[in-house]
Amino acid sequence: MHTLKYSAASFFKYLTLILGALMALIPIAVVFFASLKTNEEYASTGPLTLPENWLNFSNYTKAFVDGNMLLGFMNTMFIVLISIAGATLTGSMMAYILARFKFRGSKLLMGAFLLATLIPGVTTQVATFQIINSLELFNTRWAPILMYLGTDIIAVYIFMQFLDSISESLDESAMLDGASYWTIYWRIILPLLSPAIVTVIIVKGVNIYNDFYTPFLYMPKSSLQVVSTALFKFKGPYGSQWEVICAAIMIAIIPTLIAFVSLQKYIYNGFAQGSVK
Amino acid sequence: MPKLSNMSYKNQRILIIFLFSLVPVALLLTFSYLPVVKMFQYSFTSWNGLSKNMEYIGFDNYRTIFTKPEYFAVFKVSLYYFLATFVQMGLALYFATILSFNVRMKNWFKGILFFPTLLNGVAIGFIFLFFFKPEGTLNTLLDLAGLGAWQQKWLLNPHLINISLAFASVWRYMGMNFIIFLGAISSIGGDIYEASEIDGANRWHQFRHIIIPSIKRILQLNLILAVSGAIGVFEIPYVMTGGSNGSGTFVIQTVDVAFKYSKMGLASAMAVVLLGIVIVVTIVQRVLIKEEK
Numbered sequence: 001m002h003t004l005k006y007s008a009a010s011f012f013k014y015l016t017l018i019l020g021a022l023m024a025l026i027p028i029a030v031v032f033f034a035s036l037k038t039n040e041e042y043a044s045t046g047p048l049t050l051p052e053n054w055l056n057f058s059n060y061t062k063a064f065v066d067g068n069m070l071l072g073f074m075n076t077m078f079i080v081l082i083s084i085a086g087a088t089l090t091g092s093m094m095a096y097i098l099a100r101f102k103f104r105g106s107k108l109l110m111g112a113f114l115l116a117t118l119i120p121g122v123t124t125q126v127a128t129f130q131i132i133n134s135l136e137l138f139n140t141r142w143a144p145i146l147m148y149l150g151t152d153i154i155a156v157y158i159f160m161q162f163l164d165s166i167s168e169s170l171d172e173s174a175m176l177d178g179a180s181y182w183t184i185y186w187r188i189i190l191p192l193l194s195p196a197i198v199t200v201i202i203v204k205g206v207n208i209y210n211d212f213y214t215p216f217l218y219m220p221k222s223s224l225q226v227v228s229t230a231l232f233k234f235k236g237p238y239g240s241q242w243e244v245i246c247a248a249i250m251i252a253i254i255p256t257l258i259a260f261v262s263l264q265k266y267i268y269n270g271f272a273q274g275s276v277k
Numbered sequence: 278m279p280k281l282s283n284m285s286y287k288n289q290r291i292l293i294i295f296l297f298s299l300v301p302v303a304l305l306l307t308f309s310y311l312p313v314v315k316m317f318q319y320s321f322t323s324w325n326g327l328s329k330n331m332e333y334i335g336f337d338n339y340r341t342i343f344t345k346p347e348y349f350a351v352f353k354v355s356l357y358y359f360l361a362t363f364v365q366m367g368l369a370l371y372f373a374t375i376l377s378f379n380v381r382m383k384n385w386f387k388g389i390l391f392f393p394t395l396l397n398g399v400a401i402g403f404i405f406l407f408f409f410k411p412e413g414t415l416n417t418l419l420d421l422a423g424l425g426a427w428q429q430k431w432l433l434n435p436h437l438i439n440i441s442l443a444f445a446s447v448w449r450y451m452g453m454n455f456i457i458f459l460g461a462i463s464s465i466g467g468d469i470y471e472a473s474e475i476d477g478a479n480r481w482h483q484f485r486h487i488i489i490p491s492i493k494r495i496l497q498l499n500l501i502l503a504v505s506g507a508i509g510v511f512e513i514p515y516v517m518t519g520g521s522n523g524s525g526t527f528v529i530q531t532v533d534v535a536f537k538y539s540k541m542g543l544a545s546a547m548a549v550v551l552l553g554i555v556i557v558v559t560i561v562q563r564v565l566i567k568e569e570k
């Protein structure tokens with residue numbers, strides 16, 4: 001009796017897991033199938049029908065060339081790299097002085113950073129747009145870069161949390177050796193922060209790669225398209241060629257898949273830490 | 278240039294505090310606080326975003342928002358996303374709990390359930406346009422299961438559109454809750470389960486009396502994020518439907534008013550209202566959580 005009950009529970013457990021996994025995979029899998037079909041094949045078969053030729057990459061070539069995806073990847077790469085480097089530097093510097101020095105106004109400063117997380121970015125776009133405009137940054141790659149640095153302050157938190165676990169006696173013994181504060185930051189703190197830096201790279205990298213709104217609003221110029229906006233452009237003109245849109249979707253997904261498979265462990269840790277402020 | 282190490286620690290301290298906070302604070306002020314101030318200022322004008330002079334019109338914009346029902350009707354749409362969040366968190370909690378114990382192919386399930394969260398928002402929008410198309414995945418699946426009569430125009434029927442979009446939103450964000458809950462549950466020591474098993478606790482008892490209490494704080498935090506998330510929904514409906522067929526959210530409406538109809542003043546007032554709601558909700562929740570402790 002006990003074993004029967006036990007195996008029924010076990011059956012239910014695996015059934016729900018498999019259903020959950022199918023629910024996660026089927027929407028992507030059908031897009032993958034469609035991306036490998038020819039135009040006639042797409043029109044005559046249902047979405048669940050497997051493609052006839054698994055090596056038909058013509059839609060991919062078409063999507064990549066017509067959608068100018070290479071440009072999208074280059075622009076995304078540029079923005080991601082500079083934003084991450086900037087967020088790592090400014091975030092760790094800010095976290096270093098907030099965590100290590102008590103000075104007049106340090107409480108206020110910390111409060112200012114905390115309060116800023118309460119302001120949802122989407123609500124202030126109307127005014128942010130005017131600020132970007134008056135800085136003459138509209139339609140430049142610096143607009144999103146500065147906004148990723150200035151509004152997404154998550155890096156400061158991740159570093160501050162991590163700094164709490166780095167003993168201050170390290171700083172003190174370095175000071176006995178006559179090290180300057182800059183040396184302490186650059187040679188001791190920053191290297192010790194590397195696990196937190198990995199978290200920042202992953203969380204920020206994924207967020208920026210996936211962000212659509214900021215580039216869409218601030219860089220409408222087609223030579224500045226990023227992966228998201230390049231993909232969005234397929235919406236109108238390719239309405240009748242879903243097999244090409246599907247290939248474009250896969251092109252945008254593949255880098256994420258590669259990053260996920262190769263960095264799995266860091267990604268899990270990064271998101272578990274990075275999203276709980 | 279004077280060498281830093283020759284300076285006294287006191288002077289170094291002042292210098293480094295100044296230099297290290299200069300850029301972060303400038304960025305914080307310019308892109309987090311200045312917009313809020315500006316937004317308040319614009320909200321009392323009839324500015325179109327281009328002309329040099331702004332005309333102050335007092336509370337007219339606010340009066341428009343609160344007296345014309347069409348501006349507030351869109352908050353109804355947020356309810357769909359808000360309710361969907363409970364489904365999302367329930368699923369995440371369920372999968373996180375069962376994957377915390379012994380399961381075959383655990384890492385595969387974990388990876389597959391989490392992966393959608395990492396995907397590009399536009400890609401997800403397109404994936405679900407494909408999913409909900411009249412000849413799309415969902416209707417084909419229903420047909421295959423012998424439920425052909427249940428087929429619907431998921432994105433064209435105004436009664437279903439928000440449910441369909443909220444479903445896509447659950448698909449997108451469930452993995453994030455899941456991985457956070459999984460991390461929280463895994464920090465519970467194994468000996469607690471063992472001790473409870475000796476006392477005759479079954480899985481349900483363990484879930485109810487060990488897992489839930491130890492991740493309560495994280496559950497609450499995620500709930501706070503869920504409310505402001507539901508109010509600020511933008512990407513999925515914007516990419517998929519552009520806000521048509523009654524799927525427009527408050528943010529889509531604000532963006533349209535600002536950038537399509539060039540009514541910066543009115544849009545700013547809408548954004549102020551939205552910001553006010555989000556802040557009130559967040560503060561109320563934080564206070565409630567603090568009181569409970």
